[in-house]
Amino acid sequence: MGMKSDLKLIKNGKRLDGRKPDELRPITIKAGVLDNANGSAYLEWGGNKVIAGVYGPRECLPRHRSSPYKAYLTYRYNMAPFSVDDRKRPGPDRRSTEISKISAEALERVIEVEKFPNTMINVFVEVLQADAGTRCAALTAAAVAAADAGLPMRDLIVSCAAGKIDDTVVLDLGKKEDNFGQADVPIAILPHSEEIVLLQMDGDLTKEEFKEAIDMSVKAAKQIYELQKKALTERFKKGGGKE
């Protein structure tokens, strides 16, 4: 965002990677990939590679964070040092702390935390390879991992970004579109009620463009939801699974 460039992002109605404005990058999801976590998921979304693991409910540590009303939910979004072009300095930073906080709040909306007083639920998401839209990919994978862990949930979470490049509203920005585009709107919704649980915006959009971006994301979310559903049901069709 904000970088000046002469790069044309849309040529003859097609984007740099040949997609139409409302087309998603290819997505593959696999549930139950880790043996030691209670639930897990692996997701590839274009060039993004994300792995999520869920533990819990388990004994709340540190004790002072426990609540007699609900489970304490932690979410850690972390980027691997090799996930980006330049080496990313390992450890939490301003950006990942923010993403972790808003994603935890989104996930707390669907997981029935009030059923597990005085406990904690830990969600860990590692970004192995980043290619724009990692917070959406991470949250989408985390929702699958939480369902895989057998946690009671009101709904899954589906997350997808929309944005503006070359004065056109487009879905699911790629790396260059993100860097040289005009706006980026990551959004997470509950696929059944279409309730919004995460919404951020970088750049500028008019009111009409913003509405168009949201409509686009909601439509795309339904497609991604089908993939999540397939990943979860297929895990048990082969017979058994881990453990």
Next chain:
Amino acid sequence: MREVVIPGEKIAGGKELRAGHGTFKKKDGVYADVMGLVDTSKGFAKVVPLNGRYMPREGDHVIGIIEGLMGKGCFVDINSAYTGYLSFFGDREYKIGDLMIMEIKHVNEINKMDLDFAKPLYGGKLINVSPVKIPRIVGRQASMVETLAAGSNCRIFVGRNGRIYIKGEEEDIARAEAAIRLIEREAHTKGLTDRIKKLLETGGKDGNEK
């Protein structure tokens, strides 16, 4: 085979079915709460979970490990998010690390629980399975666990919390464990009891026939 549902999926519309375990109700119908297999018998829609941790319930028999002493009782790890409390009666006292089977006497609204009727377990092997598979290992009216015990010549104690304690000769324990692992892998398939009987007769050699 019964259908697999994921959280938030609609199971039944209108008022035809009541909301059972693993479901919640909205105005327009009953929805799945957890990932699992749908069961719509007896007027209730319920979901049998495919994964998940043990949640304490009154009257359950669980196998616990003593992990701390306090006053006239001790804290017991029961393979759950919550620890249990067991009071000592008379002069009977236990040490940290002792293994025993006991009953959950009382659970309150924040899942604090009192345990009772503790019976120590010695000289066998403890194995862990997923707690959601326990009903299948026990079977209808304990039919499966009786088959296991008779076929392997072992004594088997099953805790609802996913812990199973097997007592017997070493080879017999190995046979029983192989059978339990088979049940765990193929809990949702039909004709399991017959396969278990066959496996126990042949000595656990061809447990992975399918």
